[in-house]
Amino acid sequence: MTHNKHIFHVQGMHCKACGLLITDKLSEVPGVVSVRVDDARNTAEVVVETEAAAETIARDLSAVIEKDGYTLTIEKTRFVPKWSEFRYALPIALVFSAAFYLLQKAGLVNLINAENVNFSAAFGIGLVASVSSCLAVVGGLLLSVSAQYAKEGGKKTSQILFHAGRIISFFVLGGVIGLIGSAFTLSSLAALILGTVVGLIMLSLGLNLLEVFPWAKRLQPHMPKFLTRATKGVAQFEHGLVPLLIGASTFFLPCGFTQSMQVYSLSTGTFFGGAMTMFAFALGTFPVLALISFTSVELGKGKWSGVFFKTAGLLVIAFGIMNMVNSFAAAGIIRPVFGF
Amino acid sequence: MxxxxxxxxxxxxxxxxxxxxxxxxxxxxxVSSSGAAPATHMEGGAQIVEITAKGGYYPSVIAARAGIPTIIRVRTRSTFDCSAAFTIPSLGIRKMLPPSGVSEFPVPAQRAGDELQALCGMGMYSATIQFR
Incomplete structure (x- = not known):
């Protein structure tokens, strides 16, 4: 039986660990001797036992990895940005920005009148927080991450994992704060670094979402390679772990509301008091965040996906810049620019 | 079309x-940008600058006198938003205000023409105290 080597171009590769999944799945196909994926060139070198034509093999193997969003092609397809999609994306992004500005000016915070923060008060504060200035940080980050996942053909389970990670971490960490009686207070420098890092992440994800600069893909934050090698046999698990961790990490995002609630959790003095406070708050923020992630995944498929990604990209870039500028202002480096 | x-x-x-x-x-x-609210009153040799922190800082521009010690008194009323994360970067003041209550920050005498910028932790809300 002769061995025939074919080199195919892989469409849909966007993360360094994706090659592991492709290698695993294709290796299981009967008749395939070996698979080697080149992450840098986005090619897959496949050795098969069959004498079939390259096109047939490409088609058959693509069917195996299609559900994960990959296809194998003979030729490298050239990338051309679809500028016409900006005709819709730009005005839509402007309208959403105006709506965000109006929401802040509406002064919804004045609705909060709680001397004693019970469960429903914490929930109500969460509701208000989810449309306040924190929307630019947490909502903006969630938009960029879920739009990116939608672009990569992410599964619905990813967004469930994100929200579960967030709500569970708020419960657990809220309880920890209540128990040990001290909150995670960031120094001025740490807050500045955190705000800048979040802003830069949003900028890089936003640029990538625009689908205009192919080189922007390299700027994306990746899981470090040594971590992905360790989970080689469970490549799909790695895909699931990331949204869970991102959701849990939102506890530490710079958001005045979260910090106030953390201070209140501290004052409860018990694990259960702190846990329920943060849990109720996280539940309050859930509707708006769920709306963002759900819409992203839905719009990310279908014919409006291109316009959606560009709109999301513009909004994420705008929010990312705003958050970074505000971080600098809060640190006293520059005068305040974006005020409400 | x-x-x-x-x-x-x-x-x-x-x-x-x-x-x-x-x-x-x-x-x-x-509030027009040229009209700054005056600092409220004197208490025992120090001027008191009263600021309410809820969904922002009010008044957002305050005129105070230079050359006398100042106390910035920040009042919160069920404040859970970013205004509770009170900071004056130039003085190194950073404090999470309690949701309801009064917090006082003594400030040394400022020179005429100086400005103090108070900001919320995220940088979105600000109050400026102008010393004349």
Whole structure:
């Protein structure tokens, strides 16, 4: 039986660990001797036992990895940005920005009148927080991450994992704060670094979402390679772990509301008091965040996906810049620019 | 209507919404940029600057006297938003205010022409104290 080597171009590769999944799945196909994926060139070198034509093999193997969003092609397809999609994306992004500005000016915070923060008060504060200035940080980050996942053909389970990670971490960490009686207070420098890092992440994800600069893909934050090698046999698990961790990490995002609630959790003095406070708050923020992630995944498929990604990209870039500028202002480096 | 008309109309509409919101909220707040609210009163040799922190800092521009010790008194009323994360970067003041209560920050005498900028932790809300 002769061995025939074919080199195919892989469409849909966007993360360094994706090659592991492709290698695993294709290796299981009967008749395939070996698979080697080149992450840098986005090619897959496949050795098969069959004498079939390259096109047939490409088609058959693509069917195996299609559900994960990959296809194998003979030729490298050239990338051309679809500028016409900006005709819709730009005005839509402007309208959403105006709506965000109006929401802040509406002064919804004045609705909060709680001397004693019970469960429903914490929930109500969460509701208000989810449309306040924190929307630019947490909502903006969630938009960029879920739009990116939608672009990569992410599964619905990813967004469930994100929200579960967030709500569970708020419960657990809220309880920890209540128990040990001290909150995670960031120094001025740490807050500045955190705000800048979040802003830069949003900028890089936003640029990538625009689908205009192919080189922007390299700027994306990746899981470090040594971590992905360790989970080689469970490549799909790695895909699931990331949204869970991102959701849990939102506890530490710079958001005045979260910090106030953390201070209140501290004052409860018990694990259960702190846990329920943060849990109720996280539940309050859930509707708006769920709306963002759900819409992203839905719009990310279908014919409006291109316009959606560009709109999301513009909004994420705008929010990312705003958050970074505000971080600098809060640190006293520059005068305040974006005020409400 | 063709695509360019749609684009231009949307941009004008969005710009109109933003400008309209700006104009409406400015006029209802009744604070012009040239009018700074005066610092409230004196207490035992120090001037008291009273600021309410809830959904922002009010008043947002305050005129105070230079050359005398100052106490900045920040009042919160069920404040859970970013205003509770009170900071004056130039003085190294950073404090999470309690949701309801009064917090005082003594400030050394400032020179005429100095300005103190108070900001919320995220940088979105600010109050400026102008010393004359």
């Amino acid at each position: 063709n695509k360019y008309t749609f684009l231009i109309a949307s941009i004008i509409l969005a710009a109109g919404i933003i400008v309209g919101a700006f104009v409406i909220t400015r006029s209802s707040a009744g």
